[in-house]
Amino acid sequence: MNKKSNHPLILAPAGNRASFMAAVAAGADAIYCGLKQHSARMEAKNFSIEELSILAPFAHEKGILLYIAMNSLIRPDDLLAAGRAIDLLNRHVHPDALIIQDISLISMARKAGFQKEIHLSTLANAGFPEALKMIGKIEGVDCVVIPRELDIDEIKQMAAACPDRLSLEIFIHGALCYGVSGRCYWSSFFGGKSGLRGRCVQPCRRFYSQGEKREKFFSCLDLGLDVLVRTVEKTNKIRAWKIEGRKKG
Numbered sequence: 445m446n447k448k449s450n451h452p453l454i455l456a457p458a459g460n461r462a463s464f465m466a467a468v469a470a471g472a473d474a475i476y477c478g479l480k481q482h483s484a485r486m487e488a489k490n491f492s493i494e495e496l497s498i499l500a501p502f503a504h505e506k507g508i509l510l511y512i513a514m515n516s517l518i519r520p521d522d523l524l525a526a527g528r529a530i531d532l533l534n535r536h537v538h539p540d541a542l543i544i545q546d547i548s549l550i551s552m553a554r555k556a557g558f559q560k561e562i563h564l565s566t567l568a569n570a571g572f573p574e575a576l577k578m579i580g581k582i583e584g585v586d587c588v589v590i591p592r593e594l595d596i597d598e599i600k601q602m603a604a605a606c607p608d609r610l611s612l613e614i615f616i617h618g619a620l621c622y623g624v625s626g627r628c629y630w631s632s633f634f635g636g637k638s639g640l641r642g643r644c645v646q647p648c649r650r651f652y653s654q655g656e657k658r659e660k661f662f663s664c665l666d667l668g669l670d671v672l673v674r675t676v677e678k679t680n681k682i683r684a685w686k687i688e689g690r691k692k693g
Contacts, residue, residue: 451677452677452682452683452685453473453474453683453684453685454471454472454473454474454684454685454687455472455473455474455475455476455511455613455684455687456470456474456475456476457476457477457687457689458475458476459478459490459689460490461491461499463693464477464499467508468502468503468506472508473508473509473684474508474509474511474684475508475509475510476510476511476512476543476686477491477510477511477512477513478512478513478514479491479492479496479514479533481525481526481529493529493532493536496512496533497536497537500537509540509541510537510539511539511541511542511563512533512537512541512542512543513542513543514526514529514530514542514543514544514549515543515544515567516545517545517546517567518545518546518548518549523548523552526549526552527552527555530542530549530552530553530556531556531557533558534553534556534557534558539560540560540561541560541562541563541587542558542561542562542563543563543564543565544563544565544568545565545567545568547564547582547585549562550562550582550583550584550585551584553584554584561586561587562584562585562586562587563585563587563588563589564579564585564587564588564589566589566590566592566615567625568588568589569591569625569627570588570589570590570591571590571591571593571594571624571625573601573602573604573605574605576588576605576606576607577607579607579610580607580609585610586610586611587612587613587683587684588606588610588611589615589686590602590612590613590614591625592615592618592620592621592625592667592688593620593621594614596675596676599614599676599679599682600676600679603676603679603681603682610681611681611682612683613683613685613686614676614682614684614686615667615686615687615688616667616673616685616687617666617688618666618667618688618689619664619666619667619688620665620666621648621664622648622662622663623648628644628648630647630648631643631644631645631646631647634647648662648663648664649662650663667688673685
């Protein structure tokens with residue numbers, strides 16, 4: 445799927461039609477976006493199946509890959525709706541990959557006739573080399589999105605441990621998560637809105653008081669690898685450089 449065999453794909457986010465068109469105009473190799481349900485960015489505007497059925501051919505005509513994120517945690521009462529959504533995507537949108545958190549969606553996607561790639565979301569918590577060895581045994585996973593909180597040396601360790609049948613995506617820009625890619629119950633505790641269900645209220649970004657100080661004690665600086673991407677550009681197994689930001693303009 446890599447159009448530029450010697451270089452990673454540039455994978456851009458789209459949370460609405462305007463950002464989708466901006467990614468096309470900017471020359472992205474691939475675009476990822478989500479539906480109005482089952483997305484880890486439910487606060488973004490996101491897309492209907494009808495909208496994607498119009499945008500997908502436009503992107504494909506320009507040689508741009510389209511990934512659909514269905515990467516929220518799936519509950520038992522979501523299964524029927526999730527299965528229907530995959531079936532509609534397969535018949536009307538023809539995405540090049542599904543990005544999932546819940547591995548139950550692999551068999552669901554195959555039953556719906558989806559034969560393209562399955563990418564395991566960063567929310568699946570593959571943050572250390574042994575995890576990749578385990579994932580390599582799961583039939584149907586083609587690519588793993590590793591946490592944006594890893595440093596350059598850790599990224600290289602992940603690449604060295606990556607099984608032959610898998611490839612990796614790494615983030616090069618975007619917001620960092622205090623809970624490491626959503627592994628956090630803080631939002632659920634504050635307001636009953638789960639980060640793993642795409643509804644994080646970002647309590648780590650708020651002001652807190654300690655003594656006489658009032659600061660954003662837990663707010664992480666945004667990720668921006670900039671020139672550091674050169675150190676991983678030729679790292680084997682890294683297929684794509686991913687930009688975070690489906691909630692951004």
